[in-house]
Amino acid sequence: MEVEKFYYDNKIVKFFAYATIFWGVVGMLVGLLIALQLAFPFFNFKIEYLTYGRIRPIHTNAMIFAFVGNAIFTGVYHSMQRLLKTPMYSKVLSYIHFWGWQIIIGLAAVTLALGFTVSKEYAELEWPIDILIAIVWIIFGINMFGTIAKRRVDHLYVALWFYIASWVAVAILHIFNSFAIPVSFMKSYPIYAGIQDALVQWWYGHNAVAFFLTTPFLGLMYYYLPKEANRPIYSYRMSILHFWTLIFIYIWSGPHHLLYQAIPDWAQTLGVVFSIMLIAPSWGGMINGLLTLRGAWDKVRQSPVLKFMVVAVTAYGMATFEGPMLAIKTVNSLTHFTDWTIAHVHIAGMAWNGFLTFSMLYWLVPNIFRTKLYSIKLANYHFWIATLGIVLYAIPLYWAAVTQSLMWKEFTEEGFLRYPNFMETVVQILPMYYTRVIGGVLYLTGAVFFIVNIVKTIRQGSFLAYEEASAAALPPKRGKRLMGEMIHGWLERKPIRFTFWVIIALLVGSVFSNIPFMIIKTNDPSLAAVKPYTPLELQGRDIYVREGCYTCHSQIVRPFRSETERYGEYSKSGEFIYDHPFQWGSRRTGPDLARTGVVGGKMYKTAAWHFNHMYNPQEMNEQSIMPAYPWLISNKLDISSTPAKIRAMLILGVPYADDYPERANMDLMKQADSIAADLKVNGIEVSSDREIIAMIAYLHKLGRDLIPMTKNTPEKEIDTPALLSDQPSLEAGKLIFTNNCAACHGALGQGNAIGPNLIDNFWLHGSKDSEIYKSIHNGIPAKGMQAWKDLLTPAQLQQVYSFTVSIIGTTAPDSRAPQGSESIRTKTE
Amino acid sequence: MKLIQYAMGDMDVPAIFPILAMLIFLALFIVIVWHTYSLKKTFVDQMADMPLIDELTSNENTSKDE
Incomplete structure (x- = not known):
């Protein structure tokens, strides 16, 4: 067979690598800013374009689609050409893909800051950008499948299966989750509502994690880990099992984001069962990766590429164990809505995606610049400082999650919430937020070391834009199954059939978990009392x-x-x-x-x-x-x-x-x-x-x-307790007042912009003991004051009532002007 | 679609979905395990070696300060 000469396009790989680094730093800086905002609200600067609610989606989109996205394309464009022994199908499509993706990222950053958002997590972008994403994604697909079509290698290696599945799944997820009715150029409403919208969104959200943050990176692992370790993957058989079971199971698990929420029980159970099953293929992949290093663990000591890779794969194992555990309903009841979720995604994001990206770039940049890495020592510093950063980021958040959740759930012996004021539970975890900032700074510092190392490596090297290679062309008409060839071996040679089965594997779960909500009325009941928004x-x-x-x-x-x-x-x-x-x-x-x-x-x-x-x-x-x-x-x-x-x-x-x-x-x-x-x-x-x-x-x-x-119960006669005058009781009352009443009535009861003055002799709801006690006991709901009988024990009510009465007639600076009618109280009242 | 809607609308316990899903998965899993372990070792080794033979140069990441 005649050997053909061709050239790998390293230039597009370099472009994507540079974009990965650039957007990575941008995304991390925005992440640091929102971590600072949570610890110190001053960092919102009272500027609408910089408030937490607007830039948090910029951080998540930047890290997922800009940093990780560009890293995926770097690895795919590099490894695919070599695994298929052919340049990319079309240089023009490669560059349209590159610039199209960067334009999307730029538009995302600008529009999210301006407040154009659909508010669906990781799918916040408005409809014109959604359409642009679909176009660029299709261009990427044409280029990818075109490259596969003109390959010089008959069998598709496992990394390529993961690339194919990622492309197919992301296309399906993006299209179905983005269906919306445009209202104007930058405003739309999703076609789904309520529980349907929740189900579709978390089908998307969970599988964006699966097919954007996981499967493409598994493809990269299956390529770059054997390259650096210079040995084949531990078990090719296991990789087949890993691939099919992973893509089949992942797609079902979305409802685990909605446990104990207003979706039917059967859907929750479905999410739980498949989430737990997900441990098996995930760990199969992790074990396959780690065992590739059997007999070569000494290389890990020497090679920063392997150091980063090993921690990345281990973190993948940790995160894919933690995820299913969080999907167990009892665990979820404790962890959901807390910082545990944030810690979980950052273990996966910083260690799995981040470290694998660093590992790949430490390998790839010297390779395409035909040089050696500038400094292994600097890479090792990066490794250790970033690892410490992850630890200091995640552990405080786990701690914060458990602390806050237990505080939300704690009751007094009398059966009242021990921390009725939500703010108490926030204040308790602020020290953990400060520590999280330190973790983020360390991780970013590591990234700076990385950039210095890469820049120095680039400067000392000489870039090979088009790398010469040669291989024999594939013989024509090679479609039929060969004698003794197993189905999977045959499938690996047939990309269209292979893709068809991937689509089937993905659609089975999608159909089972979404369609019932569209067609069975009992799954989506309506309430007659609920009226449309004015x-x-x-x-x-x-x-x-x-x-x-x-x-x-x-x-x-x-x-x-x-x-x-x-x-x-x-x-x-x-x-x-x-x-x-x-x-x-x-x-x-x-x-x-x-x-x-x-x-x-x-x-x-x-x-x-x-x-x-x-x-x-x-x-x-x-x-x-x-x-x-x-x-x-x-x-x-x-x-x-x-x-x-x-x-x-x-x-x-x-x-x-x-x-x-x-x-x-x-x-x-x-x-x-x-x-x-x-x-x-x-x-x-x-x-x-x-x-x-x-x-x-x-x-x-x-x-x-x-x-x-809600039931309207007739108001009962309230027994006004005796006023307490002993110092310990008044001190206890003062503490309750400070924690619960001061926000609206001022620390000294002087009133503020919200609540009236309590220390003057003017009264809105009566000056008698019984009237004051009733105001505290029942609240003044029409004016926003809650009924403290629901949140305080009778003893606490008596204490805070006694304290409130004790401060009448005192003075305080900046007291609110009198309201209501004047009435001088006497002691006998 | 109407037929499916009619049939499913009458279903008292849509919990059949997780059970059906489990059965589908188990069937698929058994088939893949059986199939995977039927593959010939020579084929498997050849496929696993693919990243290592995709170019003449393997890793050159040795640093100058090594």
């Missing part, structure tokens, strides 16, 4: 989405006593039928907001409270880590979009009247005026055309439709 609430919801509130606040109350005691009635699936997109969230950095609109509920806050809280959260509670949103007060609400939004909702099946788009703004203005009037009564002058008004309207909608479902 135009103002809809606009407010879009602002909530724009600001990324879902990154810190969930909107789903799980059926645990600790949650119903804290937030109110647990969430039902029928509540979310008009939610395009759903807003359940995945982390509770702040409290759940699903019941914020239930007047008299545990989470209800007045319009004035929301106004002041949004304007300056630290004024309400100086320990709050929430960013301020002053622009919501200065920004005028754009109501020109209302008709288009209502029309889009009508297309999605929301039951507005057909002519409602044209008259929606009249209702919007009426509702806005009533909220502005309410604020005015509470001393806040704000125009009714501001964004804050819409945000308040939306927050007051949450859970409100369920009010008719």
Whole structure:
């Protein structure tokens, strides 16, 4: 057979490698900034484009699609040419792919900062960018399959199977999760709502982890680990088993992100079962990787490439054990919505994806620059400092997760929440957030060492843009199964059939876990009480989405006593039928907001409270880590979009009247005026055309439709306890006051922008002992004061009541002006 | 589609999905295990060696400060 000469394109590999490094540093810097924001809210700078809610998605998108994405393409373009003994199918397509991907990343960064987001995690980008992603992905696919078609090697090596599966799965996931109705050039609503949207999103989200962060990297492992160790993969047989079982099982597991949430039990069980089964293929891959080094472990001491690779593969094993454990319902009830999830993804992201990328680049850059690595010593420093960084990042977050979750769930002996104030549980974990920042700084420092090493290596080398190679051409007509050839061996020679079976493996799980929700009514019940959003609430919801509130606040109350005691009635699936997109969230950095609109509920806050809280959260509670949103007060609400939004909702099946788009703004203005009037009564002058008004309207909608479902119990006569005057009781009362009342009434009871002055002789709700006690006991729900009977023990109520009475007549600087009627109390009262 | 919708709408316990899924997986798993371990050793070794023969130069990552 004639030997043909050809040239590998190293230039495109170099381009992707440089992009990997550049976006990696950008993504890590943004990650560091959001870690600082969580520890010190000052770092939000009160600039809307830099607030946590907007730049957290920039961090996740940058790390996943920019850093890891470019790393995948670097490895794929490098290894594929060599495994197939052919240059890429088309240089033009390679460069369209490269520049197209970089443009997408740039657009993502800009649009997310500007607040253009769908709010679906890792799929936040708006529809024009989604279309661009699909086009670039298809171009990549044409180039990849074209290269496979003109190969000079008959069999496809295992790394290529993983590349094929990744391409197919990402295409399916991206397309089906991105279906949306455009409202304007940069605004759309997903076609799915509520539990359907949640299911589809986490089918996507979980499998973005699987087929973007895992399978392509397994392909890279199967190529670069044998190269550096200079020995074949431990078991090719195991790699076949690993591949098929992994891609088959992964796709089913998405519902484990929604345990105890408002999806049917059978779907949760499905997610749990398949998640646990996932340990087997994942560990098969890890063991296959690590055992490749059997008899060659001495090389690990010498080679930084292997050092990074071994930790990466080990971290893959750890993360793929941890993931299934987190999918066990009892474990999940403790860890979900906590920092455990953040630690879990960072073990995988920093160690598996990050270290494998560093490993690959430490191998690849000297290789294409025809030189040696500039300094092994520097690479070793990088290794150790980054490893320490991961440890200091992850361990504090595990600690924070357990601490906070147990605090959320702890009850007193009397049966009350021990930490009714959510802020207490946040303050407790702040030291862990400081440590996390240190871990991030160390990891970034390691990356700086890496860049120095790579730059020096590049400078000392000489780049070989087109590398000469030769191989014999494949004989034509080689399709039939050979005598004695097993099916898989034959399949490895038939890329189209191979891809067909990959699609089947992926579709079985996708169909089983998603289709029932589309066609079985009982899986997606509706509640008659739930009404569509008013135009103002809809606009407010879009602002909530724009600001990324879902990154810190969930909107789903799980059926645990600790949650119903804290937030109110647990969430039902029928509540979310008009939610395009759903807003359940995945982390509770702040409290759940699903019941914020239930007047008299545990989470209800007045319009004035929301106004002041949004304007300056630290004024309400100086320990709050929430960013301020002053622009919501200065920004005028754009109501020109209302008709288009209502029309889009009508297309999605929301039951507005057909002519409602044209008259929606009249209702919007009426509702806005009533909220502005309410604020005015509470001393806040704000125009009714501001964004804050819409945000308040939306927050007051949450859970409100369920009010008719809650029981109205007649008010009982309350026995007013005796006033305590002993010092220990008053001290105890003061402590309760500081923890629970000071946020609204000032540390000395002098009042503030939210709550009235408690130390003067003016009274809004009566000055008698019984009236004061009743105000504390039942709260003033209409004005946002909660009923403390639900959160404090009778003894605590007596203590805080006694303390409150004891401070009447005292003085304090900056006291709020008197409100209500004057009444001088006497001791006998 | 309507037929499926009709049939599934009557299903009292959609829990059949996880069970069916398990059965599908188990069948697939058994077939793959049996098939994989039926592969000839010469073929398997040849395939496993592919990354090592894809170019004449193997790793050259030895540093100057080694």
